[in-house]
Amino acid sequence: MGDLNEISAFDAVNGIRTKRFTSQQLVADCITRIERREPSVRAWAHFDPEYAMAEAKKADQKQDQGGKLGPLHGIPVGIKDVIDAKEMPGEHGSPIFAQRVPKEDSDAVIQLKNAGAIIMGKTVTTEMANLAPSKTRNPRDLKRSPGGSSSGSAASVADFHVPLALGTQTGGSVIRPASFNGVYGLKPTVGTISRNGMLLQSHTLDTIGVYARNLADLAIINNCLIVKSTDSTSEEILEQGHKVFKNWSKNSETPKFAFLETPAWPEADVGAKKAIETAITSLSSACKRERLPDPFSEIIDYHAAVFAAENSYYYGPFLDNHSELLSKKLRDRLIASKATLASEYISALNARDKIYHSLETLLNDYDAVLCLAATGAAPIGFETTGSAIFNGLWTYLGVPCLSLPLLSTEKMPLGLQLVGKRGNERELFGTANWIENHLKTY
Amino acid sequence: MGDLNEISAFDAVNGIRTKRFTSQQLVADCITRIERREPSVRAWAHFDPEYAMAEAKKADQKQDQGGKLGPLHGIPVGIKDVIDAKEMPGEHGSPIFAQRVPKEDSDAVIQLKNAGAIIMGKTVTTEMANLAPSKTRNPRDLKRSPGGSSSGSAASVADFHVPLALGTQTGGSVIRPASFNGVYGLKPTVGTISRNGMLLQSHTLDTIGVYARNLADLAIINNCLIVKSTDSTSEEILEQGHKVFKNWSKNSETPKFAFLETPAWPEADVGAKKAIETAITSLSSACKRERLPDPFSEIIDYHAAVFAAENSYYYGPFLDNHSELLSKKLRDRLIASKATLASEYISALNARDKIYHSLETLLNDYDAVLCLAATGAAPIGFETTGSAIFNGLWTYLGVPCLSLPLLSTEKMPLGLQLVGKRGNERELFGTANWIENHLKTY
Numbered sequence: 001m002g003d004l005n006e007i008s009a010f011d012a013v014n015g016i017r018t019k020r021f022t023s024q025q026l027v028a029d030c031i032t033r034i035e036r037r038e039p040s041v042r043a044w045a046h047f048d049p050e051y052a053m054a055e056a057k058k059a060d061q062k063q064d065q066g067g068k069l070g071p072l073h074g075i076p077v078g079i080k081d082v083i084d085a086k087e088m089p090g091e092h093g094s095p096i097f098a099q100r101v102p103k104e105d106s107d108a109v110i111q112l113k114n115a116g117a118i119i120m121g122k123t124v125t126t127e128m129a130n131l132a133p134s135k136t137r138n139p140r141d142l143k144r145s146p147g148g149s150s151s152g153s154a155a156s157v158a159d160f161h162v163p164l165a166l167g168t169q170t171g172g173s174v175i176r177p178a179s180f181n182g183v184y185g186l187k188p189t190v191g192t193i194s195r196n197g198m199l200l201q202s203h204t205l206d207t208i209g210v211y212a213r214n215l216a217d218l219a220i221i222n223n224c225l226i227v228k229s230t231d232s233t234s235e236e237i238l239e240q241g242h243k244v245f246k247n248w249s250k251n252s253e254t255p256k257f258a259f260l261e262t263p264a265w266p267e268a269d270v271g272a273k274k275a276i277e278t279a280i281t282s283l284s285s286a287c288k289r290e291r292l293p294d295p296f297s298e299i300i301d302y303h304a305a306v307f308a309a310e311n312s313y314y315y316g317p318f319l320d321n322h323s324e325l326l327s328k329k330l331r332d333r334l335i336a337s338k339a340t341l342a343s344e345y346i347s348a349l350n351a352r353d354k355i356y357h358s359l360e361t362l363l364n365d366y367d368a369v370l371c372l373a374a375t376g377a378a379p380i381g382f383e384t385t386g387s388a389i390f391n392g393l394w395t396y397l398g399v400p401c402l403s404l405p406l407l408s409t410e411k412m413p414l415g416l417q418l419v420g421k422r423g424n425e426r427e428l429f430g431t432a433n434w435i436e437n438h439l440k441t442y
Numbered sequence: 443m444g445d446l447n448e449i450s451a452f453d454a455v456n457g458i459r460t461k462r463f464t465s466q467q468l469v470a471d472c473i474t475r476i477e478r479r480e481p482s483v484r485a486w487a488h489f490d491p492e493y494a495m496a497e498a499k500k501a502d503q504k505q506d507q508g509g510k511l512g513p514l515h516g517i518p519v520g521i522k523d524v525i526d527a528k529e530m531p532g533e534h535g536s537p538i539f540a541q542r543v544p545k546e547d548s549d550a551v552i553q554l555k556n557a558g559a560i561i562m563g564k565t566v567t568t569e570m571a572n573l574a575p576s577k578t579r580n581p582r583d584l585k586r587s588p589g590g591s592s593s594g595s596a597a598s599v600a601d602f603h604v605p606l607a608l609g610t611q612t613g614g615s616v617i618r619p620a621s622f623n624g625v626y627g628l629k630p631t632v633g634t635i636s637r638n639g640m641l642l643q644s645h646t647l648d649t650i651g652v653y654a655r656n657l658a659d660l661a662i663i664n665n666c667l668i669v670k671s672t673d674s675t676s677e678e679i680l681e682q683g684h685k686v687f688k689n690w691s692k693n694s695e696t697p698k699f700a701f702l703e704t705p706a707w708p709e710a711d712v713g714a715k716k717a718i719e720t721a722i723t724s725l726s727s728a729c730k731r732e733r734l735p736d737p738f739s740e741i742i743d744y745h746a747a748v749f750a751a752e753n754s755y756y757y758g759p760f761l762d763n764h765s766e767l768l769s770k771k772l773r774d775r776l777i778a779s780k781a782t783l784a785s786e787y788i789s790a791l792n793a794r795d796k797i798y799h800s801l802e803t804l805l806n807d808y809d810a811v812l813c814l815a816a817t818g819a820a821p822i823g824f825e826t827t828g829s830a831i832f833n834g835l836w837t838y839l840g841v842p843c844l845s846l847p848l849l850s851t852e853k854m855p856l857g858l859q860l861v862g863k864r865g866n867e868r869e870l871f872g873t874a875n876w877i878e879n880h881l882k883t884y
Binding site: 305308309310312313316338339340341342343344345346347350 | 747750751752754755758780781782783784785786787788789792
């Protein structure tokens with residue numbers, strides 16, 4: 001075969017089911033790709049080709065024996081290294097967790113295994129999914145950052161190591177790397193994917209998200225994670241992955257988008273602004289420029305206060321007991337976060353319902369909010385993983401966000417971000433499919 | 443009549459229903475009592491006899507016309523002045539709210555009105571239900587504090603002004619005054635009575651509670667507040683008020699009590715300790731002295747941290763904008779509370795599930811926890827409303843607490859406190875009935 005690593009998860013599932021090729025052939029092609037590219041891209045924190053091949057063999061044997069096949073049967077998936085997979089190192093990108101090997105799978109990994117996926121390995125995270133950059137390089141331009149904190153997950157999918165990967169987002173850790181690496185990323189509604197078995201840094205914000213190279217794959221892996229395996233058959237999940245795109249909206253032929261600059265707009269590059277303005281122009285009457293409702297005015301500060309307060313609670317013990325093993329960036333941040341007052345935190349938490357309500361009201365008239373996924377192209381150099389300012393506000397509200405690789409600037413990909421109401425992933429995927437078809441053909 | 447103010451709510455309901463007397467006669471006797479005693483006891487923040495008589499007249503007319511009668515038809519109830527009743531002043535015991543007259547009833551008052559109760563007036567609260575003492579005196583000994591913060595509610599019930607009243611508890615504001623004034627008090631499971639329309643000082647802790655002069659009355663008013671009026675008929679609620687006592691426990695003939703000293707024990711008076719030890723002795727094998735589970739060790743600090751954090755959020759604006767209208771006690775407390783760190787607050791919140799789980803495990807072997815309701819008799823003088831140290835821990839856990847006026851010290855009443863699992867008010871009332879019968883007759 002040789003290039004099975006380049007096909008979509010959906011095509012791979014069908015190829016294996018119809019015995020055009022085996023999981024072992026697919027996984028072997030992925031391994032070849034990883035071995036060739038890993039020295040430059042550095043996407044993997046733990047990668048054991050023998051384990052992956054052994055799992056693929058088991059998958060093929062199960063199929064040969066007529067076993068029931070899950071919706072991701074035989075498909076390799078990368079797992080961000082803050083999400084536990086048993087018997088694989090789980091070092092969270094920090095020397096504090098050196099040699100740590102969890103004994104249990106996280107709930108998300110259990111769901112993936114139940115769906116038949118092959119756990120390909122652990123992808124590189126920034127230090128404890130926080131800001132200090134990792135060793136990973138952007139496969140689109142090795143001189144650039146892949147973004148963070150889900151650096152390895154986005155890079156490995158973009159670079160055809162695996163068709164699917166899990167990330168996590170507390171600020172902009174799923175959507176920003178999706179934008180920088182030119183892949184599809186989803187941060188679903190907070191709470192829809194179990195966080196049991198992942199490193200928590202903020203219980204209000206932390207959300208597991210997914211990466212793929214097309215929308216259908218993204219919908220399928222998301223459905224495997226949010227839908228309990230007993231609730232839907234494999235066929236239903238696979239069908240859903242495609243069906244959502246046929247019915248993008250119940251009520252009208254053309255979806256309506258509300259373009260929001262958001263309070264982050266002044267920080268966007270000229271090139272990024274130009275790219276999204278061009279897209280908006282091409283959408284013409286399907287897209288209307290809207291003002292953010294008033295309750296949004298302090299949202300970036302509210303996100304920061306919730307992050308600081310909860311991060312200080314979860315990571316405070318590392319500052320107290322392992323200060324020397326923290327990067328200066330994280331240490332300084334935790335020292336500052338520790339000063340967050342309880343009253344500021346409660347203020348920030350209590351404002352959320354009102355702000356969300358104002359977004360909900362706006363979304364009664366639109367199918368989705370449309371905005372930039374990042375301030376610009378992936379930054380050159382490795383001092384920073386880029387700004388999450390276009391993402392933190394949505395993470396704070398717990399709403400689903402999609403990044404679609406439909407824009408570009410500096411000859412690099414740039415994400416178009418779609419945002420929906422809580423729980424409306426399905427409608428958001430449909431709307432995304434419409435906009436993708438529209439912008440690809442205009 | 444002349445002494446209808448002394449009968450129980452249950453007897454009053456039946457007396458009115460069977461037309462042995464009218465609501466107007468009952469209310470008139472209560473008014474006479476209030477007018478005679480109020481100069482000494484000072485339990486009322488707002489009291490308008492004409493309004494009360496007019497409402498009683500309406501109740502009697504409704505009955506004459508064959509209208510459907512609620513479970514508290516024609517019964518006067520006192521409302522703590524942090525809970526809104528429309529068109530009555532709602533000054534929260536603070537000059538900051540001078541002349542404030544809410545336009546809407548609180549949910550609790552709506553429920554009471556739906557049950558047919560006559561809103562007799564607003565009872566005195568300490569300053570914004572916090573620590574600074576009010577003008578109210580203890581009717582059992584006018585030289586003593588009635589406790590706080592529900593000072594007027596407990597005193598008015600104890601002194602036969604009304605058979606029933608509403609209080610609120612954030613630390614020990616229902617149970618402590620019940621203990622000091624020798625009445626029955628219930629702080630139900632947090633969240634079972636709506637707080638809509640009450641002054642919030644801590645969303646985690648604030649709980650509306652009830653006062654009466656016997657257990658059946660307490661159960662009836664609690665049922666009116668927790669049960670939506672459409673869910674149960676008047677007859678069912680009244681019957682429940684009595685029936686719970688017949689079936690105090692499903693599984694055995696004699697209930698089992700776990701006596702807990704709690705971390706507050708060193709602060710109890712010698713007389714209070716002696717009083718409860720005597721009761722325990724008389725319970726013999728029905729009561730076993732238990733050690734508090736380990737997770738309880740820091741519970742008093744956790745309660746304090748949650749109170750400080752949330753109080754600083756809710757009352758911080760008063761400190762910022764009306765500092766000169768606050769008592770020195772509240773001002774100093776709010777200044778100190780403001781320094782509470784978010785990480786301390788989250789710590790205190792997150793410990794709750796584990797501690798509650800350990801209590802639940804203990805209560806799998808017992809019908810109720812038994813402990814002191816207060817450190818001793820009501821304090822002499824008016825510098826303080828007494829210590830809430832036997833109450834804050836249970837408020838923090840959100841569990842139901844009953845204070846029964848079965849102990850005494852210094853020739854003053856002292857409450858025996860029963861504590862149950864969340865949501866188990868019904869069982870707790872039954873257990874309380876058993877212990878009351880037992881201790882009255884031994």
